Amino acid sequence: LYRTNAQSRVLEDALRREAIAYRIVGxxxxxxxxxxxxxxxxxxxLVNPDDDVSLRRVINVPARGIGKGVMEALEAxxxxxxxxxxxxxxxxSLWSRLVGxxxxxxxxxxxxxxxxxxxxxxxxxMEIARQDSVSIAIGKVLDRSGYLQSLREERTEExxxxxxxxxxxxxxxxxxxxxxxxxxLGPFVDRLSLLSEADESEGSADARVIMMTLHAAKxxxxxxxxxxxLEEGLFPHSRSSDxxxxxxxxxxxxxxxxxxxxxxxxxxxxxxxx
Numbered sequence: 677l678y679r680t681n682a683q684s685r686v687l688e689d690a691l692r693r694e695a696i697a698y699r700i701v702g703x704x705x706x707x708x709x710x711x712x713x714x715x716x717x718x719x720x721x722l723v724n725p726d727d728d729v730s731l732r733r734v735i736n737v738p739a740r741g742i743g744k745g746v747m748e749a750l751e752a753x754x755x756x757x758x759x760x761x762x763x764x765x766x767x768x769s770l771w772s773r774l775v776g777x778x779x780x781x782x783x784x785x786x787x788x789x790x791x792x793x794x795x796x797x798x799x800x801x802m803e804i805a806r807q808d809s810v811s812i813a814i815g816k817v818l819d820r821s822g823y824l825q826s827l828r829e830e831r832t833e834e835x836x837x838x839x840x841x842x843x844x845x846x847x848x849x850x851x852x853x854x855x856x857x858x859x860x861l862g863p864f865v866d867r868l869s870l871l872s873e874a875d876e877s878e879g880s881a882d883a884r885v886i887m888m889t890l891h892a893a894k895x896x897x898x899x900x901x902x903x904x905x906l907e908e909g910l911f912p913h914s915r916s917s918d919x920x921x922x923x924x925x926x927x928x929x930x931x932x933x934x935x936x937x938x939x940x941x942x943x944x945x946x947x948x949x950x
Contacts, residue, residue, distance in 0.1 A: 677890050677903045677933045679911035681709075682840035684887055685848060687904070691885060692871075699883035702892030707872040711827075711838040712845055716872060718817045719865045721798060722805045725771035732770070738826035741790035749787060753777040771798075797821060805861045811849035813861055818842055847950050890933045901937035903930075906945045 678684065685706040691698045706712060714737055717730035725731070736742040753773040774791055777783050783791055797820060805813045818824040824842065827835045852867070853859040886898070890911075905911050911930070916922035934941055 677888060677893050677901060677936065678905055679890055679913060679929075680840050681837055681889060682706075682844040683905050683910075685841075685844045687887065689848075696885060697883045698885040698887055701886060701888040703889070706841070706844070707868065709838075709841055711823075711841055713872065714823065715814065715817065715842065715845060716865070716868050718801070718821060718823075719805075719814070719861060720869070721771075722802050722813075722817075723862050723865050725798070725802075726769040728770045734821075735794060738822045740794060740822070741786060742794065746787045746790060749783065750774055750777070750791070753782050809849075810853055810859055810861050810864045811846050814846050814849050850950060890929050893936050894932055897936055897938050899938050900940045900942070901933065902942040902944065903933045904944050906930075906943055907949065910949075 678687075681703050684700060684703070688698065688700075688706050703709075707716075714734060717727075717733040720727045720730040721734065732747075735747070750770060750773055753776070755768055755773065755776075775795055778788065778792055778795060801813070801817055801820065804816050808816070824839065827839050827842075849864060852864050856863065890903070903911075909917070912923060912926035916926045934943075
């Protein structure tokens with residue numbers, strides 16, 4: 677049991693390393709979550725602009741004026757290999773159509789302005805990915821794309837949870853950098869792609885470990901319960917620090933978690949948290 681969904685990532689990675697089957701209740705696996713897959717699509721596009729699946733996923737996420745009509749125009753644009761990109765890329769890819777169409781005046785008006793802004797965003801992020809570390813590159817993708825800001829503007833608990841997941845993805849990148857000498861974006865994207873594909877294909881019938889948030893555990897009981905992350909700011913959550921009523925709710929939630937155990941209860945905290 678854990679307080680926030682974002683905490684599942686490091687546990688999932690550890691269980692995978694030990695080849696222990698697990699199942700998440702009330703949510704999806706970390707690398708299946710929308711915000712994680714959106715970010716992965718941005719990163720894939722920086723590594724390989726020919727990736728049409730990734731381009732379609734993020735070209736209007738967050739909304740930047742590239743709706744259905746603009747996409748139809750992009751799909752129908754003539755095949756022209758633009759001079760301004762690597763000639764090793766496919767002339768038939770959407771990225772080539774986008775850049776070539778802008779260079780040749782195929783797109784006009786608002787469509788041209790929206791596509792031009794997206795082109796400059798991706799070109800700028802490509803340069804960052806070549807120069808900066810993987811974790812810094814991810815942070816700048818989330819910032820410059822407007823993805824993080826769009827979540828902050830929602831001001832909902834769900835959006836806050838998505839932000840926590842994205843921060844956890846940055847932590848995963850830092851762990852990757854610590855393990856891999858000369859870590860670069862390409863190998864990190866390959867690793868995330870494999871994990872995401874594994875999440876989609878793995879079953880949970882043989883799960884030996886069941887994972888869920890404390891909220892999702894209400895009404896359930898288990899022989900053994902492990903509650904993770906009992907640390908100030910995490911559980912109790914930072915939102916409760918200045919609100920007595922919220923702090924009381926955190927205490928009640930802790931009681932819920934502790935009473936899920938029939939025979940054995942384990943409480944843990946991190947000696948050091950990234």
